[in-house]
Amino acid sequence: MNRALLEVEGLHHWFGGLHVIDGVDLSCPEGVVKAVIGPNGAGKSTLFHLIGGALRPRTGSIRVGGKETAGLPSHRMARLGVARTFQSSRLFPGMSVLDNVLVGLHVRGRSGFLADALLPSSARSEERALRARALEALERLGIAELAQADAAGLPFGRQRIVEIARALAPKPRLLLLDEPACGLNNSETADLAERIRAIRAGGVTVLLVEHDMSLVMEVADQIAVLHYGRKIADGTPREIQADPDVISVYLGAADA
Amino acid sequence: MDPVQVLQYILSGITSGAVYAVVGIGFDIVYSATGIINFAQGDFLMLGGMIAVSLAPHMPLSLAVFCAVAATGCVGVLLHVVFIRWLRSPAVLRLIILTIGLSILLREAALHVWDEKVRALPFFSGDETSSLAVLGARVSPQVLWVLAVAALIVAGLGLFFRLTLTGKAMRACASNASAARLCGVDASALVTLSFFLSAALGALAGCAVSPITQTSYDMGTPLAVKGFTCAVLGGLGSPTAAVAAGLLVGLVESFSVSVLPLAFKDVASLCILLAILVLRPQGLFAGGSRSLKGGNR
Amino acid sequence: MRALPPGLRRYAALAGLCAAVVLVQVLLSALHAEQYLVQLTMAAWYSLVAVGLCLLMGHTGQVSMGHGGFLAIGGYASAVLTTLAIPAAGASGTALLLRSLGILAARQDPATGADALAVAPWAAFPCALLLAAAVAFLVGIPVLRLKGHYLAMATLAFGFIVSRLLLGLKFCGEADGISGIPAFRLFAGLAVSGKKALRVPNYYEAWAVVALACFLSVNLMGSRTGRALRAIHGDEEAAAAMGIDTARAKLSVFVLSAVLSALGGVGIAHFGGGIGPGEAAVLKSVRYVALVAAGGMGSLWGTLAVSSVLTFLSLRGVFGLYDDAVFGAILVAAMLFAPEGVPRALAGGARRAASLPRGRGRPA
Numbered sequence: 001m002n003r004a005l006l007e008v009e010g011l012h013h014w015f016g017g018l019h020v021i022d023g024v025d026l027s028c029p030e031g032v033v034k035a036v037i038g039p040n041g042a043g044k045s046t047l048f049h050l051i052g053g054a055l056r057p058r059t060g061s062i063r064v065g066g067k068e069t070a071g072l073p074s075h076r077m078a079r080l081g082v083a084r085t086f087q088s089s090r091l092f093p094g095m096s097v098l099d100n101v102l103v104g105l106h107v108r109g110r111s112g113f114l115a116d117a118l119l120p121s122s123a124r125s126e127e128r129a130l131r132a133r134a135l136e137a138l139e140r141l142g143i144a145e146l147a148q149a150d151a152a153g154l155p156f157g158r159q160r161i162v163e164i165a166r167a168l169a170p171k172p173r174l175l176l177l178d179e180p181a182c183g184l185n186n187s188e189t190a191d192l193a194e195r196i197r198a199i200r201a202g203g204v205t206v207l208l209v210e211h212d213m214s215l216v217m218e219v220a221d222q223i224a225v226l227h228y229g230r231k232i233a234d235g236t237p238r239e240i241q242a243d244p245d246v247i248s249v250y251l252g253a254a255d256a
Numbered sequence: 257m258d259p260v261q262v263l264q265y266i267l268s269g270i271t272s273g274a275v276y277a278v279v280g281i282g283f284d285i286v287y288s289a290t291g292i293i294n295f296a297q298g299d300f301l302m303l304g305g306m307i308a309v310s311l312a313p314h315m316p317l318s319l320a321v322f323c324a325v326a327a328t329g330c331v332g333v334l335l336h337v338v339f340i341r342w343l344r345s346p347a348v349l350r351l352i353i354l355t356i357g358l359s360i361l362l363r364e365a366a367l368h369v370w371d372e373k374v375r376a377l378p379f380f381s382g383d384e385t386s387s388l389a390v391l392g393a394r395v396s397p398q399v400l401w402v403l404a405v406a407a408l409i410v411a412g413l414g415l416f417f418r419l420t421l422t423g424k425a426m427r428a429c430a431s432n433a434s435a436a437r438l439c440g441v442d443a444s445a446l447v448t449l450s451f452f453l454s455a456a457l458g459a460l461a462g463c464a465v466s467p468i469t470q471t472s473y474d475m476g477t478p479l480a481v482k483g484f485t486c487a488v489l490g491g492l493g494s495p496t497a498a499v500a501a502g503l504l505v506g507l508v509e510s511f512s513v514s515v516l517p518l519a520f521k522d523v524a525s526l527c528i529l530l531a532i533l534v535l536r537p538q539g540l541f542a543g544g545s546r547s548l549k550g551g552n553r
Numbered sequence: 554m555r556a557l558p559p560g561l562r563r564y565a566a567l568a569g570l571c572a573a574v575v576l577v578q579v580l581l582s583a584l585h586a587e588q589y590l591v592q593l594t595m596a597a598w599y600s601l602v603a604v605g606l607c608l609l610m611g612h613t614g615q616v617s618m619g620h621g622g623f624l625a626i627g628g629y630a631s632a633v634l635t636t637l638a639i640p641a642a643g644a645s646g647t648a649l650l651l652r653s654l655g656i657l658a659a660r661q662d663p664a665t666g667a668d669a670l671a672v673a674p675w676a677a678f679p680c681a682l683l684l685a686a687a688v689a690f691l692v693g694i695p696v697l698r699l700k701g702h703y704l705a706m707a708t709l710a711f712g713f714i715v716s717r718l719l720l721g722l723k724f725c726g727e728a729d730g731i732s733g734i735p736a737f738r739l740f741a742g743l744a745v746s747g748k749k750a751l752r753v754p755n756y757y758e759a760w761a762v763v764a765l766a767c768f769l770s771v772n773l774m775g776s777r778t779g780r781a782l783r784a785i786h787g788d789e790e791a792a793a794a795m796g797i798d799t800a801r802a803k804l805s806v807f808v809l810s811a812v813l814s815a816l817g818g819v820g821i822a823h824f825g826g827g828i829g830p831g832e833a834a835v836l837k838s839v840r841y842v843a844l845v846a847a848g849g850m851g852s853l854w855g856t857l858a859v860s861s862v863l864t865f866l867s868l869r870g871v872f873g874l875y876d877d878a879v880f881g882a883i884l885v886a887a888m889l890f891a892p893e894g895v896p897r898a899l900a901g902g903a904r905r906a907a908s909l910p911r912g913r914g915r916p917a
Binding site: 052053054073074075077078079083084086090091092093094095099102103104106107109111112113116117118119120126127130166170 | 769770772773775776777778779780781783784787788790791792793794795796797798799802805809
Binding site: 293339343346347348349350351352353354356357358359360361363364365368477478481484488517519520522523526527529530533534 | 610614616618695696698699701702703705706707709710711713714717718720721727835836839842843846874875877878880881882883884885887888889892
């Protein structure tokens with residue numbers, strides 16, 4: 001088994017009186033696609049927000065590559081090689097696809113505020129390099145022709161792919177996919193499964209939250225099941241399918 | 257400070273606080289119905305006072321006040337129907353700037369209709385020399401009128417929202433506009449009504465306070481800022497909380513005169529606003545309930 | 554335009570601005586109408602606020618209703634320092650040392666006629682900018698965490714506080730403000746002053762500063778930082794997830810825009826020879842917002858065009874008593890009909906008008 005890239009230990013989080021994450025332990029080995037599933041309200045999105053840095057956990061530890069990251073804000077997480085997509089594709093409005101991906105590459109640039117205001121030339125060679133990387137990221141996903149398109153005007157399925165390109169552009173270690181199949185039809189979902197396999201082949205570890213069981217069963221190497229903020233099962237897809245606790249929780253939802 | 261002076265400060269603070277509370281309530285009515293913060297809210301008080309002052313020589317005072325309230329209410333309706341209603345899901349920034357522009361237009365219109373001279377309504381009862389003795393301090397009966405009007409507004413709104421069908425429909429729209437519409441509620445008409453209410457009630461308060469603080473064409477903006485302080489302090493959604501917040505702001509402002517030069521009286525309440533916005537934008541009393549959409553995260 | 558390498562293309566508009574500035578001066582001098590240069594110079598100094606606000610509001614999406622306060626802080630700081638009346642007779646050793654270094658300059662105490670010392674304008678200048686930057690930094694840290702209506706109100710309150718302080722503090726001249734501000738001597742005989750003979754140089758000085766501000770803005774907007782700012786405007790949470798330190802970026806733009814406004818304030822103070830508390834008034838601050846809104850939020854050149862024209866007209870008194878009303882109306886009209894800005898709306902209208910008669914419209 002590979003060493004764990006992501007380790008979550010004893011994680012607790014509550015909002016007011018609601019204990020949303022109730023002692024979750026999770027580990028995601030490097031180079032693996034791990035899915036987190038569970039009924040609505042199980043705490044999957046909250047878990048993502050906690051790992052991604054949008055929320056600070058009340059107690060518990062989150063380690064990425066051995067380094068403690070619980071409580072670090074999102075922008076620091078990005079610098080540590082953690083990228084994420086959002087449930088409702090959140091591309092930047094008013095910007096082209098290429099510009100969106102360039103923002104994704106923000107962490108790979110170094111020019112500061114003052115330098116950008118005063119010295120266009122020094123920023124420019126870095127800018128050329130970033131542009132090249134952005135186009136390359138689009139090519140890798142097969143959407144290079146969309147570079148100048150208005151990102152927010154694209155059909156939803158394409159927006160999803162752009163968002164993934166944006167997240168992958170800085171070559172992260174860990175990719176958090178938040179319900180990537182949400183709003184996609186069957187053929188788009190099959191396409192997505194292909195892409196996720198390709199991402200794994202590229203050496204990126206993937207953690208995804210998903211409701212679409214067919215996608216999960218297709219791509220996941222490991223599945224963790226959450227229920228009311230607790231992890232009730234963790235194993236290979238076959239193990240999960242046979243797990244009596246999971247079956248009782250889902251009541252036959254295994255054929256989505 | 258001797259007790260009588262303290263009492264004077266308290267009474268003065270309560271009076272202005274009651275007015276700020278009414279402005280805050282006006283903000284809340286419109287915000288609940290539409291999600292819009294109407295920066296022109298303070299100008300409704302100014303309009304009410306000015307119109308009443310113009311009408312007062314020609315008719316009994318109560319009729320003048322009534323007409324002023326009705327007329328200002330119509331201005332509120334006009335504001336909504338002409339400028340706001342037909343915008344399709346506008347950005348927050350756009351609405352903010354729009355209502356600020358409308359506030360300026362109202363203010364400038366008032367300047368040109370009534371010029372920059374300060375005006376005042378006649379006292380509702382007695383005149384400027386009459387005073388009542390309250391625990392050793394002397395207070396004008398108009399202060400009691402202001403407090404009575406504020407109390408009437410709060411109580412009246414409470415009954416309206418709780419007991420009348422229209423009131424309940426407005427609260428429904430505030431919670432969930434699409435569900436309300438599915439039940440047959442005409443959301444657009446209710447929004448117009450909310451503008452009417454906030455304008456009319458503001459005008460009423462403006463008339464009540466006019467004999468004491470006078471009415472001038474530019475009193476709207478400072479009132480709007482202080483009223484907004486009350487709305488935020490009280491946690492949007494509760495008229496009673498707005499009143500409590502208003503009293504707090506009014507008292508702080510009033511007592512600040514004893515430590516700061518008079519010129520800086522406004523600075524005290526403004527600093528409260530900044531402090532609240534930064535530290536606890538969901539309000540002191542509401543217990544973390546509603547805060548503005550697009551507010552502090 | 555296409556012949557230019559892409560890096561230089563973005564400066565084409567800047568070159569256009571410089572050309573226009575020169576053209577206008579040559580024209581006015583030829584027509585013996587140089588008095589108009591005075592208002593155009595002032596319009597330039599005021600436009601610095603609009604340029605800064607364009608970066609802050611248009612680009613980064615942070616509304617500020619109190620930027621007049623920063624112009625006032627800059628102008629007043631310079632004014633107060635350069636009109637000090639430290640008695641020259643019996644001055645302390647430190648004062649004499651500073652006098653010899655040129656940091657303190659000699660002037661006449663207007664009240665007594667005696668020789669006095671005040672801070673030299675070139676030394677007061679960095680103090681004014683630093684003060685504005687410091688205030689912006691301190692105010693910005695808590696306030697920029699707010700969004701939407703909260704941010705608008707907080708900045709409005711800030712502007713209000715500055716305005717009230719200036720009206721109430723004795724050393725700021727209370728309602729009368731500060732007058733008798735000396736000329737700001739630069740180099741080679743140039744100075745920022747209201748002297749009639751220096752009208753043309755002053756015009757160029759002011760517009761040179763504006764051109765510099767535009768240069769900085771154009772660089773910033775086309776850079777990685779500019780992209781990050783636009784991302785913050787589009788979706789702050791997503792921007793943070795991309796690794797952008799949103800709090801720091803917003804604060805940086807806020808401070809930059811405050812310094813630009815303060816710079817405008819220094820210019821106004823020395824050019825006009827006086828400054829008053831009205832510069833921090835709410836209506837003034839709202840005007841700048843109106844200019845940026847009508848110019849097209851993120852459009853630097855649109856904002857500059859609208860700002861120069863309207864400020865010039867306002868200063869010439871063209872709007873008369875309806876001055877504030879005009880800006881209020883502009884705000885309302887811009888928000889209702891041209892949220893993308895008047896220049897762009899006009900250009901769009903012209904394009905549509907030009908394509909109408911050909912009848913080549915594609916079927917719906």
